[in-house]
Amino acid sequence: MINVAIVDDHELFREGLVLVLDQIDEINIVKDYCSGNEFLSDLDNLNIDIVLMDIKMEGLNGIETTQKAKAIKPDLKVIAVTMFVEDSYYMQMIQAGAHGFVLKKAGKYELGQAIMEVYKGGNYFSQEILQKMALSAIGGTNSKENQLSNREIEVLQLICKGLSTKEIAESLFLSQKTVEVHRSNILRKSEQKNIAQLVIWAVKNNYTSI
Known part of the structure; x- marks a missing residue:
């Protein structure tokens, strides 16, 4: 409950x-x-x-x-x-x-x-709120050193779908610790402070769609 x-x-x-x-x-x-x-x-x-x-x-x-x-x-x-x-x-x-x-x-x-x-x-x-926030959000950097790897993009897309660390690990056949490392790297590269900001950043930078 x-x-x-x-x-x-x-x-x-x-x-x-x-x-x-x-x-x-x-x-x-x-x-x-x-x-x-x-x-x-x-x-x-x-x-x-x-x-x-x-x-x-x-x-x-x-x-x-x-x-x-x-x-x-x-x-x-x-x-x-x-x-x-x-x-x-x-x-x-x-x-x-x-x-x-x-x-x-x-x-x-x-x-x-x-x-x-x-x-x-x-x-x-x-969806209406996410679209409104994404259109007005300040995007992260696109510099080469901050580009996401293919695996990080996979993890990011699942984060945006609302999956927990455990669910992402099961979906990608990874350990939860590995998923946490990817999550940390994604936040660092995107220069976002939390997952909610990261979702908006991902939409604005075309990593996921609304």
Whole structure:
């Protein structure tokens, strides 16, 4: 069972999200919160795997709430549930530690898919959001010393599909340690700080398609 919390200052949307996710057997809604401060004050007492976080909220916004939550529980996985906002909000949310983005208009299937993939250690981006971020992202370098090997490209493409290290290792018949080395090299060559940024970089540099 995947334990999930919801943080959103719009009561009707929050209640609707609870109703939708309650229909998915693998997901357990532990609690929902109307503000970032309310969520943070309760975080120490929560046994949750994932939090669905609105970005634009009154008071403490989703970016600040995510930063503070990750400082308390570094392993907590955050999925931003949002409308289209300024591009800078997406990048700031990634820097804060978000593992995925889902539009508020998403249906039950996409919400469930996002939660499942992030829970397994992957990332999830609604296609419209990924396209918007990729078009505005600052790309990495294309210098010869930073070009990816064929194996690194294979690993990168599987990362972009949301596969975990274990799943990539099984798919390519490699050890998990070897996959971790490839992942580290890809991040270094692409000059990206985390996997979420790497996915955007990969789309912008045509290593994978939207």
